[in-house]
Every structure is written in C-alpha cells, then in structure tokens.
Amino acid sequence: MPPVVTGRAAGSFPRGVLLKRHPALIERVGRATPYPPDRRAALGELLRDTSETGRIAPLDPDARDAGRWREWGAPRYEGRLWTDVPFLWAESFFYRELLNAVGYFGPGPWRGIDPFAPSKRAELAGASTDSEMAALERLPTSEAERDAALLNSSLWGNRADLGFRLSAGDAGLGERVTGLVSDDSARLWEALGSGGAGPVCLVADNAGPELLPDLVLADRLLRTGRASSVVLHLKPYPYYVSDATTADALACLERLSAGPPAAAGAGQRLRRDVTEGRLVLRAHPFSCAPLAYAEMPDDLRDDFASAKVTLMKGDLNYRRLVGDRLWPATTPFAEATSYFPGPVAALRTLKSDVVTGLTPQTLRRLDESEGSDGSAASWRTSGTHALVQFSAGG
Numbered sequence: 001m002p003p004v005v006t007g008r009a010a011g012s013f014p015r016g017v018l019l020k021r022h023p024a025l026i027e028r029v030g031r032a033t034p035y036p037p038d039r040r041a042a043l044g045e046l047l048r049d050t051s052e053t054g055r056i057a058p059l060d061p062d063a064r065d066a067g068r069w070r071e072w073g074a075p076r077y078e079g080r081l082w083t084d085v086p087f088l089w090a091e092s093f094f095y096r097e098l099l100n101a102v103g104y105f106g107p108g109p110w111r112g113i114d115p116f117a118p119s120k121r122a123e124l125a126g127a128s129t130d131s132e133m134a135a136l137e138r139l140p141t142s143e144a145e146r147d148a149a150l151l152n153s154s155l156w157g158n159r160a161d162l163g164f165r166l167s168a169g170d171a172g173l174g175e176r177v178t179g180l181v182s183d184d185s186a187r188l189w190e191a192l193g194s195g196g197a198g199p200v201c202l203v204a205d206n207a208g209p210e211l212l213p214d215l216v217l218a219d220r221l222l223r224t225g226r227a228s229s230v231v232l233h234l235k236p237y238p239y240y241v242s243d244a245t246t247a248d249a250l251a252c253l254e255r256l257s258a259g260p261p262a263a264a265g266a267g268q269r270l271r272r273d274v275t276e277g278r279l280v281l282r283a284h285p286f287s288c289a290p291l292a293y294a295e296m297p298d299d300l301r302d303d304f305a306s307a308k309v310t311l312m313k314g315d316l317n318y319r320r321l322v323g324d325r326l327w328p329a330t331t332p333f334a335e336a337t338s339y340f341p342g343p344v345a346a347l348r349t350l351k352s353d354v355v356t357g358l359t360p361q362t363l364r365r366l367d368e369s370e371g372s373d374g375s376a377a378s379w380r381t382s383g384t385h386a387l388v389q390f391s392a393g394g
C-alpha cells in the first residue's frame with residue numbers, strides 16, 4: 001500500500017490545512033457567534049493546540065464519544081503533533097475538538113448549536129442559490145441531455161465547500177476547467193439505467209449549493225424509474241464546515257419548495273418522498289469517522305451492498321473511498337476501491353493530493369500544464385478540475 005498522507009512535508013497541502021486553515025476557522029467561528037467566556041476560553045485553547053508546535057490533546061475519558069474515538073485510534077495519536085499523524089485522522093479529530101470547544105456535545109445550552117450555521121444560512125439564502133434554482137427552468141428537453149446537465153450540476157456543486165473557500169481567499173475559486181480528468185459517466189448512466197429500479201445510495205457532501213443539485217439529481221433518479229428509493233447519507237454532526245446534516249437537508253428541501261416552478265416541483269415531490277420512505281435520510285456515526293471506507297462497519301457495508309449504485313460526493317468522500325494515500329495517479333480506480341461491496345461512483349472536484357484512475361497521457365498533460373516544480377501540482381488541490389469515476393465492483 002502507498003504511504004498515508006500526513007502534513008509533515010513543508011509547503012504541503014495538508015500542512016497548510018492543519019496549520020493555516022484550521023486556526024483561521026477557529027477565529028471565524030469565534031466571530032460568527034457570541035459565545036460566552038468559557039466557550040471562548042476553550043476555543044483559545046484549541047487555537048494554541050493547533051499552532052505549529054501544538055499537540056493533540058488527550059480525550060476526556062468522561063466524554064460521551066470517548067469510547068468511539070478510542071476505537072478510532074485516539075490513543076495512538078494523543079500527544080503527537082497534528083502534522084505527524086494521518087491527515088484524515090487529524091482533520092476529523094479537529095472538527096470533533098472544535099465542536100467540543102463550542103459545547104456542541106455538552107449538556108448545556110450550546111448543545112446542538114451548529115457553529116457553521118451562520119455561513120451555511122447565508123449561502124443557502126444567497127443569490128447563487130437563486131440562480132441555481134432558476135437554471136432548472138431552462139433544462140434541455142432531450143432526456144439524455146437533461147441527465148447530463150443534472151449530473152454535471154451535482155458534480156460541480158462540489159465547489160461549494162466553505163472550508164475550501166477559507167483557503168481560496170477573497171480571490172475566490174479558479175475558473176473551472178471543462179473536460180473531466182477522468183470521465184466514466186457513460187458507464188455510470190448505464191449502471192443506473194439497467195436492471196430495473198433499485199435503491200441508490202447518495203453519500204452527500206456539502207450543504208446548500210451542493211446538496212441542492214444532489215437532491216434534484218435524486219428526484220430525477222426516482223422519477224425516471226432508475227431508483228426505487230434514494231438513501232441520502234448525511235453527517236450526524238457539523239463537519240468540515242459545510243458538510244450537510246439532517247437539518248441542512250431539511251433547509252434545502254424548504255428552499256427548493258419555495259423556489260421557481262421547476263425547483264418547487266422537485267422540492268415538493270422530495271418532501272413527499274421523505275414522508276413515504278422513498279427518500280431515506282441516514283446519519284451514520286461512521287460518516288464522521290477519521291477512517292477510510294475500507295474500515296466501514298457491517299451495517300453500513302450492508303447498506304452499500306444492497307444499493308444498485310452508491311454515489312460518493314466530494315473530495316473527502318473520495319479520500320475515504322480510495323484511502324487517503326499517495327497512490328500513483330494511474331492506479332486504476334477499480335483497484336483502489338476493490339473492497340467496496342457494490343457498484344460505486346465518485347463525483348468530485350479535486351481539492352486534495354489524492355487521485356487515482358488517470359491515464360498516463362492525462363497525468364502528463366496536467367503536470368506539464370502546471371510547469372511542475374516538484375511540489376504538489378495545483379490541479380490536484382485547486383478545485384478547478386473534476387472527475388466522474390465508476391467501478392462496477394465485485
């Protein structure tokens with residue numbers, strides 16, 4: 001197996017996330033909500049812990065989730081530098097620590113208050129969400145083009161990632177590069193269209209402008225008889241800033257339902273689907289685990305095994321799907337996901353170093369177009385490139 005990604009290397013993408021993005025996020029969370037002194041003190045402590053010399057604090061043995069985090073590897077990493085441990089583990093634990101600091105898991109009045117809600121709310125209420133919904137009025141009339149347009153919106157919706165924007169800065173995201181670095185969408189549609197209606201798992205990523213087109217895609221799969229049900233996997237608690245929780249999914253359904261006619265139609269149908277069990281919302285604890293999907297528990301494996309296709313949205317799910325490892329980029333996607341219990345597709349904009357399934361020609365072209373200087377090429381991390389990959393599994 002290739003080495004696990006860590007933030008050890010100077011100038012690396014993970015190091016920047018751990019030592020720059022995370023402290024900036026703590027400050028932003030502290031500005032967005034008027035937390036009381038004890039919560040501010042806890043945020044201050046976390047800020048010190050996430051400095052270059054800061055270390056991962058030991059778990060409070062009385063914390064409700066201490067057992068789970070022990071199982072997920074905390075004893076191995078406590079007391080270590082954030083940049084020394086697997087990047088995936090460090091990032092996930094950071095979000096747990098941030099929620100802990102603001103009292104999200106506590107018994108007090110801050111229990112269940114999403115620290116990212118102010119930015120999620122603003123984004124969902126914003127003009128870009130209006131234009132996303134308005135675009136649904138102008139979908140192509142041909143069925144195949146309509147499919148392609150909705151898949152494309154769901155794919156590029158993955159740029160709507162508030163954690164990523166924190167690093168991208170005010171300059172915003174770079175221009176999208178059209179032409180996917182890897183495109184299995186024809187095989188994906190074939191799998192979705194064959195064998196009659198069956199359950200489809202949609203493993204969601206970001207709320208708002210990403211979840212909205214994901215829901216519209218779910219509506220399309222249900223209405224065209226490709227899916228008998230859509231099982232939407234959400235996060236059990238706020239995570240990676242804008243990852244979608246059940247509350248976010250409900251807010252999205254409400255926003256859709258109040259939109260222009262095509263959006264409203266989808267929103268109303270999907271609300272009915274929830275009440276009648278065709279759109280099933282799940283928030284499995286493993287969805288916030290700091291581990292690869294290869295280590296998923298049996299009940300989640302059964303869910304994916306029974307799906308006609310599992311659609312994995314976004315960068316983090318991709319990292320977890322193939323394992324957060326420095327794969328040679330030409331490693332076949334099917335090889336990296338061979339453990340997966342059924343057909344699986346990844347819809348992802350590239351926002352971290354990990355990638356598989358590229359042809360040698362594509363890899364060469366991408367590296368040359370960057371004038372590679374030996375550091376991680378920015379096409380891997382800038383969110384300007386995207387892929388659709390599919391493996392029939394088994």
Ligand SMILES: O=P(O)(O)OC[C@@]1(O)O[C@H](CO)[C@@H](O)[C@@H]1O
Nearest residue numbers: 017161163164314315316351352
């Ligand atoms: O999963 P998403 O929302 O597409 O992306 C998550 C992300 O912003 O966070 C990680 C770094 O913090 C990267 O995997 C990626 O850049």
